[in-house]
Amino acid sequence: MxxxxxxxxxxxxxxxxxxxxxxxxxxxxxxxxxxxxxxxxxxxxxxxxxxxxxxxxxxxxxxxxxxxxxxxxxxxxxxxxxxxxxxxxxxxxxxxxxxxxxxxxxDLRFGTAAYQRSSHAAVTAPAPQVQAGREAAPVEPEVPAYNVSLKGPVFLPHRGQAAGNQISF
Missing domain, CATH: 2.40.50.140 (Nucleic acid-binding proteins)
Structure with a gap:
């Protein structure tokens, strides 16, 4: 029991x-x-x-x-x-x-941490589309947006950067 x-x-x-x-x-x-x-x-x-x-x-x-x-x-x-x-x-x-x-x-009362989403998480970015030929432009997967409620400002990377979903406080 x-x-x-x-x-x-x-x-x-x-x-x-x-x-x-x-x-x-x-x-x-x-x-x-x-x-x-x-x-x-x-x-x-x-x-x-x-x-x-x-x-x-x-x-x-x-x-x-x-x-x-x-x-x-x-x-x-x-x-x-x-x-x-x-x-x-x-x-x-x-x-x-x-x-x-x-x-x-x-426990963030005693330090800082950088969050990184793991590959086996439930929310993943869609796979990039594959295109053939010389003129094919690289297609970047969309980065999921986060809603974060904090007292201070949050800085998110620009879509063009490959920062890996890190949030800075």
């Missing part, structure tokens, strides 16, 4: 993500995230509390992208479902918990 609870956490990766591929061909990444709570002492100073360690599982493209993009020490945010499982091992009843991630991303 398992119970699933929606959860969002922000913490640091304790180790590099471990990527594996199951027998069915589905990619699975295991991450371990430490979350430190800040505690105010009696004298008014702030200190790190006891860390809580979470096991995080990601599957398919999310697993591949997390393993490629993240490394030990990176600040991350994770949204998903907290899953509690009970099982028997050596005749003893045990319990385990993990977060099954829906999304994982860098």
């Amino acid at each position: 398992s119970t699933k609870i929606p959860i969002n956490i922000a913490g640091n990766l304790v180790a590099d993500p471990e990527l594996s591929v199951g027998e069915s061909g589905v990619a699975h990444a295991k991450l371990r995230v430490a979350v430190n709570q800040r505690v105010q002492g009696a004298d008014g100073t702030w200190q790190d509390g006891e860390p809580v360690f979470h096991n995080v599982s990601a599957f398919r493209a999310l697993a591949e992208n997390a393993a490629t993009s993240l490394k030990k020490g990176d600040p991350v945010t994770v949204a998903g479902e907290l899953e509690f499982r009970s099982y028997e091992k050596d005749g003893e009843r045990r319990e385990a918990r993990r977060i099954v991630a829906d999304t994982i991303g860098p």
Whole structure:
């Protein structure tokens, strides 16, 4: 029996993500995230509390992208479902918990990131048309437009540049 609870956490990766591929061909990444709570002492100073360690599982493209993009020490945010499982091992009843991630991303409070769309994403540019002959002009695929709501200006590359969907803040 398992119970699933929606959860969002922000913490640091304790180790590099471990990527594996199951027998069915589905990619699975295991991450371990430490979350430190800040505690105010009696004298008014702030200190790190006891860390809580979470096991995080990601599957398919999310697993591949997390393993490629993240490394030990990176600040991350994770949204998903907290899953509690009970099982028997050596005749003893045990319990385990993990977060099954829906999304994982860098925590931008502590740094910057450049987004790059992967080739296996759901939204792709149409394939360029092939034309024969000397006078055939090269045809560039259309770059998808993004709606981004930010406090500051956003600079998008011109259509003629091959910038690869990067957004600068």
